[in-house]
Amino acid sequence: MTQNSLIETLQHTVDAENMLHFCCSHIASLINNGRVRKEFSSFSSDAKENKDFLIEKLKNFGIKDSLPLDKCRFCEVKAESFSLLGAINLSLEVINAQIKLYKDLVKSADNKDDRGKFKVILERKNGQRAFLVNEKRFCSKPGDKLSFMDSYCIPEIVSQLWKQ
Numbered sequence: 001m002t003q004n005s006l007i008e009t010l011q012h013t014v015d016a017e018n019m020l021h022f023c024c025s026h027i028a029s030l031i032n033n034g035r036v037r038k039e040f041s042s043f044s045s046d047a048k049e050n051k052d053f054l055i056e057k058l059k060n061f062g063i064k065d066s067l068p069l070d071k072c073r074f075c076e077v078k079a080e081s082f083s084l085l086g087a088i089n090l091s092l093e094v095i096n097a098q099i100k101l102y103k104d105l106v107k108s109a110d111n112k113d114d115r116g117k118f119k120v121i122l123e124r125k126n127g128q129r130a131f132l133v134n135e136k137r138f139c140s141k142p143g144d145k146l147s148f149m150d151s152y153c154i155p156e157i158v159s160q161l162w163k164q
Helices: 001-031 034-060 082-107 112-139 148-162
Strands: none
Touching: 001 034, 034 082, 034 112, 082 112, 112 148
């Protein structure tokens, strides 16, 4: 991977972490189930830490003005209308995108310490994904149809993570 493509991957990953941070924080404030609310709050905190770490990595490449894009600004769906299943689906989509990005970062990291940190983050992302997959089974019933949020927001907004 060239330095430019590594920087681009880091920037996409910062965007994904920023999206997960704000989205999960807001969703956590809407969830009544204490255990699930705590997990979404934890996802948000981890995403903020990861975003800050990635911004520091970008600074090492001389990128000083790296501001994460607000991907959610494209979304017209009011967050208050999210169902728990919709929130889980959205989080799964973002985390799946992040897993792909972190795998790329693990492969391309020259620094052993960075590669180790990316692997640790990747393991946490896989754990978060497993939690959400498990919760999704509890929330959905056979024959459930996609909500407006699932059919509009997820494909349209999360796909912006790969747009260049």
